[in-house]
Amino acid sequence: MNREQSGVKVLALTFGELTTVLQQRYGKGAYHAAALYREIFKRGSISLKHLPEFSRSQAFARQLERDLELPACRIVAQEEKGVLKFASALSDGGCIESVIISAPGRTTLCLSSQVGCRMGCRFCATGEMGFVRNLEPEEIVWQLFAARFLLGRGIDNIVFMGMGEPLDNFEAVLQAMHVLNDQRGFNVAYSHMTLSTCGHADGIRRLGALHLPQLRLAVSLNAANDALRSRLMPINTRYPLIRLKEELQEFPLGRKGVLFMEYVLLRGVNDSRAHALDAVRYLEGLPVRVNVIPYNGGAASAYEPPSREHVHRFCQWLGEEGIFVSLRRSRGGSIRAGCGQLGASLAASGCSVEDDGCCIRTED
C-alpha cells in the first residue's frame, strides 16, 4: 500500500463495493471478498491467514490484515436492567454512545449518527453538547459490530435515535444503512430499521425519493403549535409544522403504512389537554402511531419529568380522539441511556472512555 492510500474501511463497504476495492487495489475478486466479508460480518474476526480461501495467498492475507481499518478499538459499557449503554472511542479522540435495549422477544440497538448535534433541542443532552462532527459510515456500522461481537448481543432492530440528527448526515447514514442491509453481511432488513428525525423536512424529502422498501420513519414532534415547538426545537423555525406536514404527507410508507410520531412529555410545558388536542388536529389525515415518552431528566436541563398519572391522562386524551398511542417506558435513566440523555456522561467525563476502565479490545 502506498503512503497516500488509506486503509480498507471494510465496515463502510457493501459486498459489491468491497469486491471492487479488492480488484482495484490487489487484483483479487469476489472469492476473497466473500471470505473477508463473512469473517468480519458473521464472525467478527479480521484474522484471515487461517482461512482456506487464503491458504495459497498468505502474503495477500497478511497484507490485507494490515490494511484493514476498523474505526474504534475501545468501548466501555454500563448496564441497568436490560439496558446496556456503551461508549466508543473514535480515532480522533471523539466519543459516541449507543444503547442496547432488551425486551422479551427482541433486542434493539439505538445508533448514533453524529458526535454531538447541531439541532439544539432544549431537552436533549446531546443538543447541549453542540455539534462536533459527522460520523463516517464505518463509525455508524461499527456500533452494530461492537454490540454483536464485543458485547455478544444479538440485535433484531436498529433505530437511529442516538446522538445526532441522522438526516443532517444524510450520505453517511444512507451508506451505513446499505451496509447494514447487505445480505452477505449483517442482513438487517429495512423493515427492522427506524430512522428518527427532529423534523428535517429537506432530509425527509430526500429520503422519501429513495423509496427504500419498508424503512420506518419516526418524527420527534413534542409540540404541535409553532410557538412552543420553536422554543423546544429550534429546527421548527427552519421547517415549521406546516412544511413538515407537507413532507410527511408525501413520504412513501412501507407495508405497514405508519409514521411514528415521538412525543417527549415535559411537565407543565407540553402536557396539557390543549397540547394533546393541538397534536390531534395536526396529525389529522396522517397514518400515525404516537409514542409518548415521559421525559427522563437531562444533564443541566430546566425541564422536569411528568408524573405517572399525568402521562396516563395525556395518553388517554390522545386515545379518546382516535389516535393510536403507545406509552414508552423510560428505561436506563440511572446510566443516562434514556431518550435525550446521550452525551451527558461523555460531557461530564471530558469525552473519555478510558477513565471508567473496562476496556474491550478488538484485537487479540
Ligand code: SF4
Ligand atoms: S433530540 Fe436529536 S435532533 Fe434534537 S438535539 Fe438531541 S440528538 Fe439532536
